Amino acid sequence: MTVATARAHPNIALVKYWGKADAASNLPATGSLSMTLDIFPTTTTVRIVDRDLDRVVFNGAEREGTVRDRVVRFLDHVRLLAGREDRAEVITENTVPSAAGLASSASGFAALAQAASTAYGLALDDRSLSRLARRGSGSAARSVIPRFAVWHAGSDEQSFAEPVQAPPIEMVIATVDAREKAVSSRDAMQRTAMTSPFYPAWVTSTAQTLESALEACRSGDLERLGRITETNALRMHAAIQGSDPSIRYLTPRSWAIFDAVAQLRGEGVLAWATADAGPNVCVISPPEHTAAVAERIGALADVVIARPGPGVRLQETDA
Structure with missing residues (x-):
């Protein structure tokens, strides 16, 4: 598959993630607990393209600078896992208010993790996908999971989110x-x-x-x-x-x-x-x-x- 589209939703932490044990891999200093929402989705399409550079489009506008750099670094990691060098076009439509404390990066990188891994031919289970999403934004590890999730601290292999049961909320x-x-x-x-x-x-x-x-x-x-x-x-x-x-x-x-x-x-x-x-x-x-x-x-x-x-x-x- 050379193109894939994924949709993810933000999550709000009930027990917060704040602090990293390792910044390069986005390993948290402690675990956390969250609720994935049914509103404010992010939809991302990743298409493998025949060009020299990756292209990043966010809400209809091509992006450069910090936003593009974060996406390209993430794509580089996906390419490393897939053993490929192809460039990609990333098109994202986000309905979460960005950078306002409503977890826009969580839904964004969860959607990107699913779309990019699929487009580059990786077949990841939820645990591996959560670990991958974490590389883009720590809290994205939790948006991979439906309803309620606990995100574990620990090493790269240990730090993933998985479902938990919770009271009706x-x-x-x-x-x-x-x-x-x-x-x-x-x-x-x-x-x-x-x-x-x-x-x-x-x-x-x-x-x-x-x-x-x-x-x-x-x-x-x-x-x-x-x-x-x-x-x-x-x-x-x-x-x-x-x-x-x-x-x-x-x-x-x-x-x-x-x-x-x-x-x-x-x-x-x-x-x-x-x-x-x-x-x-x-x-x-x-x-x-x-x-x-x-x-x-x-x-x-x-x-x-x-x-x-x-x-x-x-x-x-x-x-």
């Missing part, structure tokens, strides 16, 4: 600001690890937190999982703010949503807030409480409801 996503953030996740992660005095404690506590979260998943304890989710997010943002110079992703409107969620819990609505590296806030709740959460949070930001979604999938392609 939906997610209200509140978009506070869809603009590209001033400091990328990659740069902020590096600065946190190098300069934040809270980073070592973050790594230690998150390893313990993940075990507790997995226990909550196994027992179906949504309230315990919710508390872990919110606390873990706040610890991550505390570590980030401890960087020098400090990085602050959460805005006053972000904090207002956290406060509104706490108020909802006081009224008997089960809801817990989390936020990736950006100002936008996601609120998990059981399906029967999602509408109440969306109504309250909708007064503070644009909201959309997400449910557990599919893993990466090949799509029909017009040759």
Whole structure:
């Protein structure tokens, strides 16, 4: 096959990935737990072409610079695995707000991993595909997996995502600001690890937190999982703010949503807030409480409801 199209969705971490044990291979300092969404898909087509250079098109515009460089490095790794040198055209349509803390790189590189590996003739199982997607963006390892995923830390062979069971959960996503953030996740992660005095404690506590979260998943304890989710997010943002110079992703409107969620819990609505590296806030709740959460949070930001979604999938392609 010389052309392949794949679709993937972003994932939101309940136990966060923040910090690398090895930057070259995107090996995480700790494991993490996530929910793959059923909204905001990324669709990528990879076509093998007879030309000297790779071509990268993103949302209708040909890209150069950092975006193209990341894609080409990823394609180089796929070519190495496949034992081929052919160049490719990569065409991506992305519906996730890019670089806004809503996991656009996760869906993007999961889709690219599936499309590129197929176009170059590699037949990868989910574990191998997750390891490959991780090379492009760490959290992409989780977008390969449907619904809920745990991404393991460890060596290159050990660091992949696989499915886990979780209590019934939906997610209200509140978009506070869809603009590209001033400091990328990659740069902020590096600065946190190098300069934040809270980073070592973050790594230690998150390893313990993940075990507790997995226990909550196994027992179906949504309230315990919710508390872990919110606390873990706040610890991550505390570590980030401890960087020098400090990085602050959460805005006053972000904090207002956290406060509104706490108020909802006081009224008997089960809801817990989390936020990736950006100002936008996601609120998990059981399906029967999602509408109440969306109504309250909708007064503070644009909201959309997400449910557990599919893993990466090949799509029909017009040759």
